Amino acid sequence: AQRVTQPEKLLSVFKGAPVELKCNYSYSGSPELFWYVQYSRQRLQLLLRHISRESIKGFTADLNKGETSFHLKKPFAQEEDSAMYYCALSGGMYSGGGADGLTFGKGTHLIIQP
Amino acid sequence: DVKVTQSSRYLVKRTGEKVFLECVQDMDHENMFWYRQDPGLGLRLIYFSYDVKMKEKGDIPEGYSVSREKKERFSLILESASTNQTSMYLCASSPGTGLPDTDTQYFGPGTRLTVL
Numbered sequence A: 001a002q003r004v005t006q007p008e009k010l011l012s013v014f015k016g017a018p019v020e021l022k023c024n025y026s027y028s029g030s031p032e033l034f035w036y037v038q039y040s041r042q043r044l045q046l047l048l049r050h051i052s053r054e055s056i057k058g059f060t061a062d063l064n065k066g067e068t069s070f071h072l073k074k075p076f077a078q079e080e081d082s083a084m085y086y087c088a089l090s091g092g093m094y095s096g097g098g099a100d101g102l103t104f105g106k107g108t109h110l111i112i113q114p
Numbered sequence B: 001d002v003k004v005t006q007s008s009r010y011l012v013k014r015t016g017e018k019v020f021l022e023c024v025q026d027m028d029h030e031n032m033f034w035y036r037q038d039p040g041l042g043l044r045l046i047y048f049s050y051d052v053k054m055k056e057k058g059d060i061p062e063g064y065s066v067s068r069e070k071k072e073r074f075s076l077i078l079e080s081a082s083t084n085q086t087s088m089y090l091c092a093s094s095p096g097t098g099l100p101d102t103d104t105q106y107f108g109p110g111t112r113l114t115v116l
Helices: none
Strands: A003-005 A010-014 A019-021 A024-026 A032-038 A045-049 A072-074 A083-090 A108-113 B004-006 B010-013 B019-025 B031-038 B042-049 B064-070 B073-078 B087-094 B111-115
Touching: A003 A083, A010 A019, A019 A108, A083 B042, B004 B087, B010 B019, B019 B031, B019 B087, B019 B111, B031 B064, B031 B073, B042 B064, B042 B073, B073 B087
Parallel strands: A010 A108, B010 B111
Antiparallel strands: A003 A024, A019 A072, A032 A045, A032 A083, A083 A108, B004 B019, B019 B073, B031 B042, B031 B087, B064 B073, B087 B111
8 A cells, every 4th residue: 555654743943944844655666756735724736746856946855766755855944934745645546547646644734933 | 727616615514414515627627536634634535536427436435425427526425424524625636647747636725614
């Protein structure tokens, strides 16, 4: 069975400090990994996906297949980064049609202190 | 921009009532999904659909059913609501197999359902 683990429920860092949100996954094939973010009173939205290898709002994430990890990093945290972050995996778990539901981690609440 | 809308932001129902949650997307997406979001549990997939009239069970389908009569609309049905179904319900859609950005899911604002 596929699984996504985010070990930290809450992460608090000071503005300007580096941020790393951890994500580990369990999946036997080649997964698609995503980071979604939910700001206060806003809908859940895609932050980045590993396949695009881009940096969004200063965040990057590298897929490490050896360690089965997809940690989210930002060198200098900003107050507007405070939000709930979810790591998610799409791996073709379900049959038919090519549609894959996402398996989400339980989320990490990131708080950036001024 | 992809727009996913849900019929209600807040809903209060009584135990045993039949509840309908509606979701509409305007980007001609093939795939649609229903999740529930609970503190400390993250998002869990209830049902999804990859085509009109097609549906697949997710991780927690018990107590729920779905309907997709039109491509743009995906309904979640609680046949007999119970207090443990009090939750935030999120609808999402994604383009479909072979299309650009096929796996990216776009979410609605959510419906907070309280069952008394």
